[in-house]
Amino acid sequence: MKLSTRGRYGIHAMYDLAQAWRATRGPQPLKAIAQRQRLSEPYLEQLLGALRKGGLVRTVRGAQGGYMLSRAPEEITVGQVLRTLEGDLAFVECLEGEEACDKSARCPMRLVWQKVHEGVNRIVDSITLEDMLKDYARLSAEGEKTDDTHLHG
Amino acid sequence: MKLSTRGRYGIHAMYDLAQAWRATRGPQPLKAIAQRQRLSEPYLEQLLGALRKGGLVRTVRGAQGGYMLSRAPEEITVGQVLRTLEGDLAFVECLEGEEACDKSARCPMRLVWQKVHEGVNRIVDSITLEDMLKDYARLSAEGEKTDDTHLHG
DNA sequence: AAGAAACCCAAGCAAAATTGTCGGGATTGT
DNA sequence: ACAATCCCGACAATTTTGCTTGGGTTTCTT
Numbered sequence: 001m002k003l004s005t006r007g008r009y010g011i012h013a014m015y016d017l018a019q020a021w022r023a024t025r026g027p028q029p030l031k032a033i034a035q036r037q038r039l040s041e042p043y044l045e046q047l048l049g050a051l052r053k054g055g056l057v058r059t060v061r062g063a064q065g066g067y068m069l070s071r072a073p074e075e076i077t078v079g080q081v082l083r084t085l086e087g088d089l090a091f092v093e094c095l096e097g098e099e100a101c102d103k104s105a106r107c108p109m110r111l112v113w114q115k116v117h118e119g120v121n122r123i124v125d126s127i128t129l130e131d132m133l134k135d136y137a138r139l140s141a142e143g144e145k146t147d148d149t150h151l152h153g
Numbered sequence: 154m155k156l157s158t159r160g161r162y163g164i165h166a167m168y169d170l171a172q173a174w175r176a177t178r179g180p181q182p183l184k185a186i187a188q189r190q191r192l193s194e195p196y197l198e199q200l201l202g203a204l205r206k207g208g209l210v211r212t213v214r215g216a217q218g219g220y221m222l223s224r225a226p227e228e229i230t231v232g233q234v235l236r237t238l239e240g241d242l243a244f245v246e247c248l249e250g251e252e253a254c255d256k257s258a259r260c261p262m263r264l265v266w267q268k269v270h271e272g273v274n275r276i277v278d279s280i281t282l283e284d285m286l287k288d289y290a291r292l293s294a295e296g297e298k299t300d301d302t303h304l305h306g
Numbered sequence: 307a308a309g310a311a312a313c314c315c316a317a318g319c320a321a322a323a324t325t326g327t328c329g330g331g332a333t334t335g336t
Numbered sequence: 337a338c339a340a341t342c343c344c345g346a347c348a349a350t351t352t353t354g355c356t357t358g359g360g361t362t363t364c365t366t
Contacts, residue, residue: 108286
């Protein structure tokens with residue numbers, strides 16, 4: 001029931017890129033993202049590769065290159081990121097393919113899984129990277145000290 | 154992100170016991186439950202053991218014994234079953250213990266995980282075994298053939 | 307009292323998934 | 337040219353999952 005590190009690290013990376021989007025707008029080298037978020041470079045590279053294929057980030061190759069969001073932070077949802085890295089956010093497989101479960105139409109469990117599936121997706125799709133930036137800004141304003149290094153969760 | 158077989162099989166077993174509750178009220182032997190739900194006996198035994206410790210089923214030992222719900226189907230929620238077998242339904246660990254995440258108070262990710270956590274729990278706690286029985290009865294009424302063997306999902 | 311029908315429990319274990327690492331290739335700015 | 341980058345597939349370590357095995361213990365029936 002836990003998210004794997006793919007989803008968790010992916011959100012960290014995307015949040016990092018959302019901050020960069022506001023600040024410099026330039027591409028961020030893998031190494032910089034990995035250091036700020038304290039993630040292993042080669043592993044993060046895999047995740048960013050998947051996010052690129054999913055159309056959520058784009059890359060600039062060669063020196064001074066790096067990764068950047070493919071569109072504005074308010075147009076990327078947490079759900080898009082998680083589904084790209086984790087696959088369909090379904091509790092059970094029988095919801096994924098159309099014919100994954102033969103008895104699908106008359107299964108007492110199915111409605112339960114459907115409700116959870118819809119609920120989870122509705123929530124994660126309602127939160128954009130921009131929302132996360134704002135929420136965190138508000139949170140920081142309330143607390144006193146500023147500290148923008150490595151916050152995991 | 155998938156439920157493990159523990160949660161899935163557990164719901165099947167509890168649904169089976171909910172049906173039995175209405176019909177006979179007598180304890181159901183492990184073997185009978187396993188056969189109806191097509192689950193491995195020794196494995197199911199583990200799950201029922203956990204459900205017993207969790208207070209959701211009670212047992213009658215000795216010959217003619219078996220497992221039965223510890224209270225009425227309308228008083229047992231899907232959430233109780235899943236949490237008993239899967240642990241806290243949290244996307245990330247930092248929500249579980251109080252001090253699992255040191256920076257908890259000012260973490261940009263935390264609010265996201267909290268919202269999902271609350272959403273999932275609200276949904277699974279809103280569905281009782283009785284609801285499942287009713288939903289399935291309605292579903293069966295709509296379809297024509299009756300068939301109460303092994304429906305997985 | 308014997309036997310069978312049941313639950314109870316702790317280890318062990320193979321397969322699968324997760325979480326990375328490694329090595330080399332391709333592209334591009336300076 | 338050269339260095340900074342991204343790109344990609346293979347593989348290795350570790351953990352988790354999904355069971356199985358081999359014993360117990362309790363209680364009903366005869």
